[in-house]
Amino acid sequence: MVDKQQTEDGRTQASAPEDGRDEKPRRRQARGERRIAQLLDAAATVFCTSGYTAASTNAIAREAGVSPGTLYQFFPNKEAIAIELGDRLIHKMRDTYGEVLTPADTAAPLRELLDGIVDRFIDFNCQHPAFFALMHGPDVPGRMAEAHDALHAALLARLQDLIAFYAPDAPRAATARIAEMCFGLFKAGLELILAHEGAERDGYVTELKNALFRYLDPVIGDAVGAVAQPPGATSGG
Amino acid sequence: MVDKQQTEDGRTQASAPEDGRDEKPRRRQARGERRIAQLLDAAATVFCTSGYTAASTNAIAREAGVSPGTLYQFFPNKEAIAIELGDRLIHKMRDTYGEVLTPADTAAPLRELLDGIVDRFIDFNCQHPAFFALMHGPDVPGRMAEAHDALHAALLARLQDLIAFYAPDAPRAATARIAEMCFGLFKAGLELILAHEGAERDGYVTELKNALFRYLDPVIGDAVGAVAQPPGATSGG
């Protein structure tokens, strides 16, 4: 499992100058770090409104208030901007779901569990709308898709464990499909939620929670609520 | 209601040569019609794999086995290709949902109703994958988005009527939100279904039906199943 760790990606900092590779260690000044953050903010805005492909590097530079040349002082190409932005968002996301999707404290009833999970993820996505655009956009670069797939798989595995905890008798194939389905349902609800504001948004949040709860309740009810279920009574799935 | 009819869009054929406008009636030969169909098929393939923006007209022409000049003999620009393809698909879609979403024969139980609707729409989308790509792609041309919005609104209105029929006491705002939610859930399930084949696909179809049924059953149950519900008992929405 250690090989799966992705350390720090070594993009913004290198270990030694005499590395021997073609790596340029390029020691950043504080000003440079500020510019990078500025550029990533601008990139988030532009990617969010135009999508990855339609976003032009010149537009990102303009949004950040710098020249195209300055942008390419900190990023080797357009893809690297999206990757760095995506990595930072994914790290934040990992912090978020790390707190929520741990199957340790699953003694809570489903309704409350869902409340916590959904609220956290909704909140994250509302505060970082570029995340949704980068993850679910159809035109992200290849390296980005890998990161997305990794995150997707990780979230899915956690979700599956959670479902399996509530419904231990269900076969793996079934829980996997249910987990994928939950993910898709959440994504659909998220899209509606991001498209509305205020009371409307709250209404859709409630609706999403209802949909997820009602979808999952019978699944876990089969194994938890009715323990002495006869083995022949599979629920048409 | 007559003004809402969109006749034939008058794109492929015109009424009279002495029209007086800048319209060029351009009488097509059988060969030309064949080429148009050929080009639209190719466009469907390319749009489906690359999305609208990333698809190049040269690629569409190549896919159809003709030269770029030939393509522009039948379509004024790239957008027109997507629009014509979208219009044809929308017309087919209208035929499909016209048969299914009519609120006339809603005497059927929810499960069977959902079965019919979902099966039809899934079938349509499996046979015309370009439809999904064109309708839900983020980079479709403006004229396309209008058509999509119109179809979306029409489907939504039908769905809302259907829901209102089953739950006549629910306020319009609530049924509208529920209809939007159903739409989103269906879209999410469709995406999963299109991404799988064979037994896996069937499994997701069942799962989608389950999700929709469980989401809608309590909603219509509140008004149909328990008629003598006290007015104060609103279900947490």
Place this chain on the structure above:
DNA sequence: GGCAAACACGAGCGGCCGCTCGCGTTTTTC
């Protein structure tokens, strides 16, 4: 057969975009 219109071709034009390069400015280091 003869003529006009529709069909077909493909090299190439204009424009946009990702990216570079030469040069000037600010900061760090000794």
Place this chain on the structure above:
DNA sequence: GAAAAACGCGAGCGGCCGCTCGTGTTTGCC
């Protein structure tokens, strides 16, 4: 304070893409 390195600029290069145009071929009509 002076050399070195990081920062900053913006005109412009190469390449791709949507689209055109001049020319040649096929089809419909008399």
